[in-house]
Amino acid sequence: LKRAEKQAADVMLENPEYVASNTIVELSSVSGCSETTWFRLAKRLGYSGFHEMKADMSQYLRNQENSDEQSGFYDNIDENSTTSEVAAVVFESSIAALRDTLALIDEKQYTQAVDAISSAKKIVLCGVGDAYAVVKSAYQKLFLAGFNVYESSDQDLQLLSISHLEKGDVVIAFSYSGKTKNIV
Numbered sequence: 499l500k501r502a503e504k505q506a507a508d509v510m511l512e513n514p515e516y517v518a519s520n521t522i523v524e525l526s527s528v529s530g531c532s533e534t535t536w537f538r539l540a541k542r543l544g545y546s547g548f549h550e551m552k553a554d555m556s557q558y559l560r561n562q563e564n565s566d567e568q569s570g571f572y573d574n575i576d577e578n579s580t581t582s583e584v585a586a587v588v589f590e591s592s593i594a595a596l597r598d599t600l601a602l603i604d605e606k607q608y609t610q611a612v613d614a615i616s617s618a619k620k621i622v623l624c625g626v627g628d629a630y631a632v633v634k635s636a637y638q639k640l641f642l643a644g645f646n647v648y649e650s651s652d653q654d655l656q657l658l659s660i661s662h663l664e665k666g667d668v669v670i671a672f673s674y675s676g677k678t679k680n681i682v
Contacts, residue, residue: 502535503542510539510555518556522548561598615645618668623649624656624681625672632672653680 499507509529510517517525526533533548540551574587615621621640625633630651637649648659660669673681 499539499542502531503539505529506531506535506539514555514559518552518559561601614668615670618666619646620663620667621645621647622656622659622663622667622669623647623672624660624669626651626653626678626680629672629674629678629681636670636672656680 506525506529509525509531516528520528522533522536525531525536529536537548540546540548543551545551545554575584579587623633623636623640633649633651637647640647650656650659663669671681676682
C-alpha cells in the first residue's frame, strides 16, 4: 500500500466500528487521509468503491457479534467439564466456523475457482509451516480424484514448479495468516 493508503488501513484495523458507521468525509477528517485515499484503498482491496467496503465491514462486524454470542469459542469448557461436554463444545465451534465460512463465500468467485481447478492441466499447491498439512491433505484428495497435482514442502521447489506452469494451469496457495511472505 502507498503511505496514505496504509494510514487509512491502519485506522480501519484499529477501529473498524468507526469506519463502518461513519461517512467517507468524517473518516477523511479523522484519519488525515483524503476521500480519494479511502476510495483507492477500497479499490485496492477489491471493492467497487468505498460504500461496498463499508457495507462489507458492517456485515463482517454483525457476523462477528452473532458468532461471539453463539459460539463463545470454548468459553463453556473448564476443569470441571466432562469429556462429553468438551467434545460437544469443540464440535459446535467447528460447525459455527464452517457456517461462518459458508456465509462469506462469493458464489461467482467460488464457481470461477471450481471451473479453473476442474479444467486445469496442472495444479500446484503451495504452503509452508502449519499450512503445509492442509497442502498435503488437498494433494491427496485431488490426486485421488485424478488431477495432475504437484506439492512440495520445499519453497524453492514450489517456485520452480510454478515457473513451469502454462495458461490454464492453477496455483492454490494456503496460509493461515495470509502474511507468509513466500506464499504471498
